[in-house]
Structure formats: C-alpha cells, structure tokens
Amino acid sequence: MSISYLNGDYMPLEEARISPLDRGFLFGDGIYEVIPYYGGKSVGLMPHIERMINGLAAIEIKSTKTADEWKTLLDDLVARNSDLGDNLGVYVHVSRGTDVKRYHAYPENVEPTIFAFCFKIKDPEPVDRTQVSQYSLISTEDLRWQRCHIKSTALLGNVIHFQEGYSSGNDEALLYNAKGDLTEGSSCNVFIVKDGVIATPIQDNQILPGITRRIIIDSIKADGSLKLEERNITLEEARNADEIWITSSSKEIAPVTKLDGQPVGDGKVGEIWEQAFRIYTASKFDF
Numbered sequence: 001m002s003i004s005y006l007n008g009d010y011m012p013l014e015e016a017r018i019s020p021l022d023r024g025f026l027f028g029d030g031i032y033e034v035i036p037y038y039g040g041k042s043v044g045l046m047p048h049i050e051r052m053i054n055g056l057a058a059i060e061i062k063s064t065k066t067a068d069e070w071k072t073l074l075d076d077l078v079a080r081n082s083d084l085g086d087n088l089g090v091y092v093h094v095s096r097g098t099d100v101k102r103y104h105a106y107p108e109n110v111e112p113t114i115f116a117f118c119f120k121i122k123d124p125e126p127v128d129r130t131q132v133s134q135y136s137l138i139s140t141e142d143l144r145w146q147r148c149h150i151k152s153t154a155l156l157g158n159v160i161h162f163q164e165g166y167s168s169g170n171d172e173a174l175l176y177n178a179k180g181d182l183t184e185g186s187s188c189n190v191f192i193v194k195d196g197v198i199a200t201p202i203q204d205n206q207i208l209p210g211i212t213r214r215i216i217i218d219s220i221k222a223d224g225s226l227k228l229e230e231r232n233i234t235l236e237e238a239r240n241a242d243e244i245w246i247t248s249s250s251k252e253i254a255p256v257t258k259l260d261g262q263p264v265g266d267g268k269v270g271e272i273w274e275q276a277f278r279i280y281t282a283s284k285f286d287f
Contacts (some may be wrong), residue, residue, distance in 0.1 A: 005073065005081045010080060013117050022113055023096025026102055028154025029281035031055040032093045033161075036249050037078050038088050043249065044211040044287045045071060051209060052092070056150050061096050061112055075115065089250065090232035092116040093153060094122035121250060127268035128280050129255070130207040132184055135171040135246060136258040139235055140164055140173035142183045142206070149205045172246055174259065176235045177206060185246050188254075193243035195274045198228040211287075212247045216276065219283040226275060243270035252284075253277050 002013040037049045050069045056063050065073070074090050081088060096109035121197035125132045144157035165173035165186065172185045182201050184190055189210040191200045197221065203209055220228050236246060242265040244256035253276060255269040 002084060002119065003077070003115055004115065006115050007076050007111075007113060010077075016115065016117070018113055018115070018219065019098040021100070021102065022095055022098045024061060024113060024153055025095065027104075028152060028156070029059070030089065030093060030095035030153040031061065031151055032153050033151065035074065035090045035092070037088045037090065038124060039153075040078065040082075040128060040227060041285050042075075042078075042214055043284045044075065044236060047211045047214060047287055048249075049074075049083065051151060051211065052094070055213075056112075058150050059096075060106060061234070063094060063112055063114075067206060068281050070193065077116055077118060080090075084118060085120050085185060087121050089121045090118055095153065097177045116241065120272050124225075124281070125252065125254075125277075127275045127281055129271070132255060132269055132273075132277075133258040135254050135258055137172050137174045137175045137244070137260070138165050138168055138170050139176060139238070139260055141237070142177050147181070147205055148207055149203075149209055151208060158186045158222070163274075166177060170258075172256075173228045174235075174244075180235050181236055182235060183207050184210075188246040188248040188251060190238075191216070191245040191247065191253075192233060192238050192241040193245075193270060194237065194241050196227065196272060198226060198272065199232055199237075200228070200235055201233055202230050208250075210247060211247055215254065215284055216280050217248060218287070219279050220276060222283070223279045226272065226279070241265065243273055247278075253280055 004227040006016045022043055033048045033052045036043045049067050093115045095113040099107040109212050109214045122246050161173040175183045184207040244264050246254045255273045257264050
C-alpha cells in the first residue's frame with residue numbers, strides 16, 4: 001500500500017483528500033517535481049528541490065521549508081514505501097492552497113498544500129544499444145505557454161501534445177517553435193547527434209530546465225571524451241541527425257530511432273548514445 005504525505009500527515013494514498021477550492025484543482029496553480037530513487041538512492045534530489053524552490057518563488061508561493069527539510073521529508077517518504085519495491089518515483093506537488101472563493105488574484109494568508117506520494121518505476125535500461133528500448137516521435141509546432149521553464153502543474157498544453165504523439169502510434173511529440181527551432185518534447189528534453197557532436201537546445205523560457213538534462217551536460221563535460229554544444233537546433237537538423245535522444249527523470253536517456261515515420265540515422269541506436277549513457281550511469285548518483 002502506498003503511503004502519501006499531505007500537509008504534515010502520512011496516510012494511505014487512497015485516504016488523501018484536498019478541498020475542491022484548492023487552487024491547484026481550480027487553476028493548476030502550483031509546482032511539482034518527480035524524483036527517481038534506485039535502490040533507495042536518489043538521482044538529482046537536491047537539483048530537483050532547488051528547481052522546485054525556484055519555481056515556487058517564480059509564482060510567489062511562500063514555502064517555509066528549507067532544501068534540507070524537503071530532503072528529509074522525501075527521503076522519509078521513500079523509506080515508508082520500501083515495500084513497494086527497490087525503484088521508486090516520488091511525486092511532490094505544492095499548490096498555493098485553499099481559499100474561501102474562486103478568484104483569479106493570488107489570495108493572502110492561505111497555507112500552501114503540500115502533497116507527495118511514491119510509485120514504482122521500471123529498472124534502469126541496460127547500457128547496451130542492442131538491448132535498450134527505442135522510441136518513435138512525431139514533430140509538431142509548440143503551442144504551449146511561454147513560461148515552460150516553470151514546472152507548473154498546469155500541464156494541459158503538454159498533455160495535448162503528448163496525446164498527438166500517442167494517438168498516432170508514437171511515444172512522444174518533438175516540439176518546435178514558430179522559427180522552426182526545437183524546444184523540447186511534451187514531457188522531456190531533447191538532444192541530437194551529428195558527426196559525433198552532441199547538441200541540445202539552449203536553456204531559456206521555452207524549455208524546462210530538466211534535471212536529467214543537467215546531469216548529462218555536467219557529466220559529459222566533466223568526462224571530456226565527447227563534444228557537447230548548447231545552441232539553437234532546427235527541425236531540419238533533427239530530421240538529418242545521426243541520433244536523437246529524449247531525456248527525463250523517468251526515461252533517463254532514451255534513444256529515438258524514428259521521427260515522423262522516417263528512420264533517424266541508420267534506424268539503429270547509435271554509438272554516441274551508448275558512450276553518453278555509460279558516462280551518465282556512472283555519475284548519476286553524484287548529483
């Protein structure tokens with residue numbers, strides 16, 4: 001049975017309740033994170049917490065918890081859910097809280113709603129390009145809002161784009177802006193490889209500052225054996241890439257072998273993916 005946390009109390013997940021006047025329910029007025037734990041060890045826990053604190057500040061939700069207090073809470077929740085398995089994801093959700101009326105302006109003197117629960121996640125993929133799961137994408141224009149760097153719980157724009165991919169028999173949707181430059185996937189960041197060089201879109205308001213993205217960039221730069229660039233990438237470049245990867249806390253580094261029905265490169269998982277995944281796997285618990 002999954003044990004959840006809600007506003008200071010631990011309880012079975014099915015017993016957790018919030019008011020229908022909670023602004024997270026009415027407006028999607030909140031911030032969330034998803035953090036993986038493998039064998040009880042977290043991946044990027046403090047960077048996830050840092051991003052959440054920054055997101056709360058960006059939308060003016062006042063939370064008094066320090067980064068260390070958040071860490072203690074989430075580690076404790078994982079320990080309470082050890083019977084679910086060795087590999088768990090933690091979903092943590094902070095909304096502005098519950099007011100006495102529905103009104104667009106931020107209310108004063110309300111306490112944020114803090115909710116978290118654990119769920120099972122799959123084992124890490126093998127570091128072997130002949131055995132790893134492969135992904136298929138469609139491309140579509142990014143029609144979401146212009147503050148994608150904030151990890152808001154208001155995910156309808158992302159959900160609609162994800163559904164486009166899912167409904168067409170694909171795993172994800174690769175998004176590009178009005179200029180024809182890549183932004184990200186509907187639920188992930190993106191990297192491409194051409195002639196041995198890895199590239200990923202510049203971090204700005206169009207993309208989420210993905211923690212897995214950050215770990216990949218930092219670990220590859222520290223290793224020094226692969227070349228990586230952060231720059232604008234056109235959709236045309238992606239269609240002519242040797243490799244495409246999508247990255248997230250749940251997918252880690254997922255190789256894409258088909259885009260818009262056409263093979264990426266030779267249609268097989270690339271050698272650079274395997275090198276990068278080995279580097280990432282060796283260092284992911286250091287963040």
